[in-house]
Amino acid sequence: MLFPLVAALLGSAVKVYSFERIIGGEECVPNSQPWQVAIYFFDKFMCGGVLINESWVLTAAHCNLSNIQIRLGEHNLKIHEGTEQFTYAAKICPHGDYNMTTYNHDIMLLKLASPATVTDYVQTISLCSSDSMEEGANCLISGWGTTTSPEETYPEVLQCLNITVFSDDDCRRFYGDSITENMFCAGVLEGGKDSCQGDSGGPLVCGSQLCGIISWGDPICGQENKPGVYTKVSNYLEWISNVIDTEDPDICRGV
Structure with missing residues (x-):
């Protein structure tokens, strides 16, 4: 099942505001993004x-x-x-x-x-060229999405997280034919660090360029071998x- 990372609209999830982190991340330096x-x-x-x-x-x-x-x-x-x-x-x-x-x-x-x-x-921010993002690149995501999953806890302050870009082969190993040429995966293999509901549409920045848009992932964020999926901006x-x-x-x- 594909699960978009948009915040719950009608309040079916409990929204508790706190200073806890984007899953595995930390509060961004104010206005650094x-x-x-x-x-x-x-x-x-x-x-x-x-x-x-x-x-x-x-x-x-x-x-x-x-x-x-x-x-x-x-x-x-x-x-x-x-x-x-x-x-x-x-x-x-x-x-x-x-x-x-x-x-x-x-x-x-x-x-x-x-x-x-x-x-x-x-x-x-400038946009990513086709050769600016490679497997293993260390990139940064940011957002106000939930810091816990499957229960949802929404932070007051912007959260930042460094994650790694996976190869297309690894991405398809994680998600099979759900991955198209317009998508890529990023996260950490062991889990615990991920974008989540409410982060949709936000940036994945490699160096000083926008290389990805936060798109979808597994319904439970931060699982081992289930990284986030991003729209490939260079396409x-x-x-x-x-x-x-x-x-x-x-x-x-x-x-």
């Missing part, structure tokens, strides 16, 4: 996202909702820190071939209603450029 975006459905936190230029956020297609609110410059979601910028998604552009069963092409662009102002706390550079340049009405809808 200035491209990190918090995506809300009305006033409910749902997904992560990534600011790739002043007007566009990249996230997962399974985070496709109406009334998307965008929060930039966040660290602690429960208090006002004076670093935040708030706007909403004026256009929502999921990949046209996104498959909600297999999570293939799990990628989406959001056009901001008002451009972000670049500050020390809000910055863009979508042309698609991203085309959407930003044209705002193709066959792909994008206004809200």
